[in-house]
Amino acid sequence: xxxxxxxxxxxxxxxxxxxxxxxxxxxxxxxxxxxxxxxxxxxxxxxxxxxxxxxxxxxxxxxxxxxxxxxxxxxxxxxxxxxxxxxxxxxxxxxxxxxxxxxxxxxxxxxxxxxxxxxxxxxxxxxxxxxxxxxxxxxxxxxxxxxxxxxxxxxxxxxxxxxxxxxxxxxxxxxxxxxxxxxxxxxxxxxxxxxxxxxxxxxxxxxxxxxxxxxxxxxxxxxxxxxxxxxxxxxxxxxxxxxxxxxxxxxxxxxxxxxxxxxxxxxxxxxxxxxxxxxxxxxxxxxxxxxxxxxxxxxxxxxxxxxxxxxxxxxxxxxxxxxxxxxxxxxxxxxxxxxxxxxxxxxxxxxxxxxxxxxxxxxxxxxxxxxxxxxxxx
Amino acid sequence: xxxxxxxxxxxxxxxxxxxxxxxxxxxxxxxxxxxxxxxxxxxxxxxxxxxxxxxxxxxxxxxxxxxxxxxxxxxxxxxxxxxxxxxxxxxxxxxxxxxxxxxxxxxxxxxxxxxxxxxxxxxxxxxxxxxxxxxxxxxxxxxxxxxxxxxxxxxxxxxxxxxxxxxxxxxxxxxxxxxxxxxxxxxxxxxxxxxxxxxxxxxxxxxxxxxxxxxxxxxxxxxxxxxxxxxxxxxxxxxxxxxxxxxxxxxxxxxxxxxxxxxxxxxxxxxxxxxxxxxxxxxxxxxxxxxxxxxxxxxxxxxxxxxxxxxxxxxxxxxxxxxxxxxxxxxxxxxxxxxxxxxxxxxxxxxxxxxxxxxxxxxxxxxxxxxxxxxxxx
Numbered sequence: 001x002x003x004x005x006x007x008x009x010x011x012x013x014x015x016x017x018x019x020x021x022x023x024x025x026x027x028x029x030x031x032x033x034x035x036x037x038x039x040x041x042x043x044x045x046x047x048x049x050x051x052x053x054x055x056x057x058x059x060x061x062x063x064x065x066x067x068x069x070x071x072x073x074x075x076x077x078x079x080x081x082x083x084x085x086x087x088x089x090x091x092x093x094x095x096x097x098x099x100x101x102x103x104x105x106x107x108x109x110x111x112x113x114x115x116x117x118x119x120x121x122x123x124x125x126x127x128x129x130x131x132x133x134x135x136x137x138x139x140x141x142x143x144x145x146x147x148x149x150x151x152x153x154x155x156x157x158x159x160x161x162x163x164x165x166x167x168x169x170x171x172x173x174x175x176x177x178x179x180x181x182x183x184x185x186x187x188x189x190x191x192x193x194x195x196x197x198x199x200x201x202x203x204x205x206x207x208x209x210x211x212x213x214x215x216x217x218x219x220x221x222x223x224x225x226x227x228x229x230x231x232x233x234x235x236x237x238x239x240x241x242x243x244x245x246x247x248x249x250x251x252x253x254x255x256x257x258x259x260x261x262x263x264x265x266x267x268x269x270x271x272x273x274x275x276x277x278x279x280x281x282x283x284x285x286x287x288x289x290x291x292x293x294x295x296x297x298x299x300x301x302x303x304x305x306x307x308x309x310x311x312x313x314x315x316x317x318x319x320x321x322x323x324x325x326x327x328x329x330x331x332x333x334x335x336x337x338x339x340x341x342x343x344x345x346x347x348x349x350x351x352x353x354x355x356x357x358x359x360x361x362x363x364x365x366x367x368x369x370x371x372x373x374x375x376x377x378x
Numbered sequence: 379x380x381x382x383x384x385x386x387x388x389x390x391x392x393x394x395x396x397x398x399x400x401x402x403x404x405x406x407x408x409x410x411x412x413x414x415x416x417x418x419x420x421x422x423x424x425x426x427x428x429x430x431x432x433x434x435x436x437x438x439x440x441x442x443x444x445x446x447x448x449x450x451x452x453x454x455x456x457x458x459x460x461x462x463x464x465x466x467x468x469x470x471x472x473x474x475x476x477x478x479x480x481x482x483x484x485x486x487x488x489x490x491x492x493x494x495x496x497x498x499x500x501x502x503x504x505x506x507x508x509x510x511x512x513x514x515x516x517x518x519x520x521x522x523x524x525x526x527x528x529x530x531x532x533x534x535x536x537x538x539x540x541x542x543x544x545x546x547x548x549x550x551x552x553x554x555x556x557x558x559x560x561x562x563x564x565x566x567x568x569x570x571x572x573x574x575x576x577x578x579x580x581x582x583x584x585x586x587x588x589x590x591x592x593x594x595x596x597x598x599x600x601x602x603x604x605x606x607x608x609x610x611x612x613x614x615x616x617x618x619x620x621x622x623x624x625x626x627x628x629x630x631x632x633x634x635x636x637x638x639x640x641x642x643x644x645x646x647x648x649x650x651x652x653x654x655x656x657x658x659x660x661x662x663x664x665x666x667x668x669x670x671x672x673x674x675x676x677x678x679x680x681x682x683x684x685x686x687x688x689x690x691x692x693x694x695x696x697x698x699x700x701x702x703x704x705x706x707x708x709x710x711x712x713x714x715x716x717x718x719x720x721x722x723x724x725x726x727x728x729x730x731x732x733x734x735x736x737x738x739x740x741x742x743x744x745x746x747x748x749x750x751x752x753x754x755x756x
């Protein structure tokens with residue numbers, strides 16, 4: 001009997017687990033939101049992940065349940081655990097990824113480096129924070145944000161009036177997260193994987209370029225990061241994984257400041273866009289590692305066979321929607337590039353794929369990866 | 379609309395096309411022989427590939443049909459072509475892979491180096507061949523053999539009496555292939571890929587170790603093969619691909635003799651066991667390349683990022699059938715190895731998976747690949 005992993009959610013992260021599962025001989029089953037999802041090839045059930053009965057029925061035939069995203073409600077997660085299902089990462093860890101205020105609270109308790117922050121319930125509290133932080137701050141909804149959604153840079157509380165109205169409608173118990181605006185010099189990301197029995201491994205620290213709040217480009221390893229910076233990032237991510245009892249992949253998005261500090265921006269308790277380079281650039285990809293970790297199997301080597309790997313997202317795709325028509329020119333021009341598409345229809349700003357190139361010289365590899373990916377845009 | 383490839387046959391070669399298809403964003407559909415096949419995750423139909431209507435119905439929704447094996451009958455292949463389906467490789471090329479006597483005839487016509495051979499219809503003809511070749515020869519059934527099946531080393535015609543009886547029962551039109559026994563120093567394999575519009579690319583020449591007629595181990599590139607030997611092997615494989623109009627991957631199994639000649643042993647017009655190392659060892663795997671080739675897309679780079687890659691087959695598996703129980707020790711001992719399993723139940727001698735290790739030193743890599751694979755045997 002093959003090992004069986006159930007993935008809740010049929011997006012591209014579940015999809016990218018499929019090759020790793022097929023290769024390792026693991027039986028992967030996906031609970032998709034509906035037909036035609038990215039991970040449809042592995043979908044064995046369709047249904048609403050907010051419904052405990054749906055998820056319990058799906059979980060009955062697998063050895064462990066893991067996730068394409070962090071949005072499965074706590075009551076569903078706890079029903080799974082109550083039914084004896086192995087859930088990785090577990091509900092307590094996921095709670096921290098699901099609520100940015102809880103996340104900031106826990107990281108602060110652990111003494112880990114985060115931007116100044118506060119939970120604000122109304123415009124007055126936000127104004128006070130702004131006054132204390134140079135008149136500019138980042139406001140985030142505590143729940144449900146991703147890819148820049150639910151994040152605004154503000155200079156006046158009126159810029160999030162709609163969010164305060166929505167909060168008030170929910171009874172006023174919730175709050176918005178406000179953080180100091182960090183004048184970072186660049187953004188970094190550190191991924192690690194941890195298995196239930198305790199082992200943790202780290203991939204190289206990477207540099208990430210965001211565009212409109214969406215990951216656009218990743219360079220592995222981050223240039224000029226060897227030594228103290230890489231050690232610090234790794235120690236932070238390992239500590240978070242251990243203290244929060246994360247199992248599977250944990251991605252920690254970081255700000256590097258001009259005074260060589262690093263501050264924690266976001267956490268993701270799953271394979272993450274900043275780790276896609278590892279499919280083609282690391283001995284063990286984040287997707288294979290996630291499967292190994294949630295199955296509590298020994299973790300794989302995270303080193304690289306080349307000096308540098310660069311991943312560039314394909315955002316949007318061709319306006320005419322005809323992705324297939326773009327393959328010939330791209331593959332002809334860059335036969336060494338690794339092309340990844342998610343089975344999603346092109347749409348402005350949508351992550352529909354990525355391209356990874358490996359090599360020795362960072363400038364050359366960046367150029368080729370960008371050029372190859374550009375064949376799929378207008 | 380994604381590009382759609384239909385694969386006839388649900389074995390491990392179809393299975394190993396799945397990760398490449400998922401990554402490239404290609405919609406892969408498999409016509410499986412029945413439920414529970416290796417490539418079940420991509421099976422969209424089940425049925426008998428000997429039945430033209432079954433295969434035609436399957437082919438209706440794809441851009442191109444290709445194969446997990448070479449056993450689809452010519453009448454079925456020609457019915458597909460007649461219906462306007464793109465069939466790659468095409469019927470004329472596959473005919474050469476389906477009949478070893480036709481294969482020897484065509485290669486001889488092309489002046490390519492093959493062992494001395496003859497088509498023999500009875501014991502007398504075989505005895506004459508034996509007398510002319512030192513009393514020892516290799517007899518092969520013209521059709522249906524694989525993995526050492528349908529191949530016998532004989533010193534007397536009586537050793538294939540049963541095959542002659544079977545021939546007589548079919549009307550006497552068919553023959554057995556007999557070949558000189560080649561005292562080879564080692565076996566090599568050269569894979570190439572060719573697209574319909576003509577481009578051909580070659581992977582490095584590899585050395586293969588057979589055990590009981592089954593591929594056991596592959597070293598890429600073949601040690602001490604740089605220069606004349608590699609050039610010769612590549613030119614032979616490219617010439618075969620072009621002259622026989624092969625599309626997709628072509629694997630050419632070769633004998634190297636003590637006088638530095640190479641002779642063609644077998645051909646396979648599909649991804650082949652001797653190319654499995656390319657999944658982890660080459661920039662473009664044979665499975666990705668096969669998909670690109672049959673879709674007439676530009677072919678990928680075939681180089682290696684490491685000096686050596688070694689693949690060792692897992693043959694048989696644990697006697698108790700519990701493959702999953704073997705993962706922890708193997709993955710712990712060799713976290714850098716890439717493990718591949720085919721979703722097949724362990725059974726003595728059966729190819730159920732393979733392990734690939736890459737690195738710089740061939741002896742070290744061979745040792746680690748063998749040791750990692752050995753965890754899955756008794």
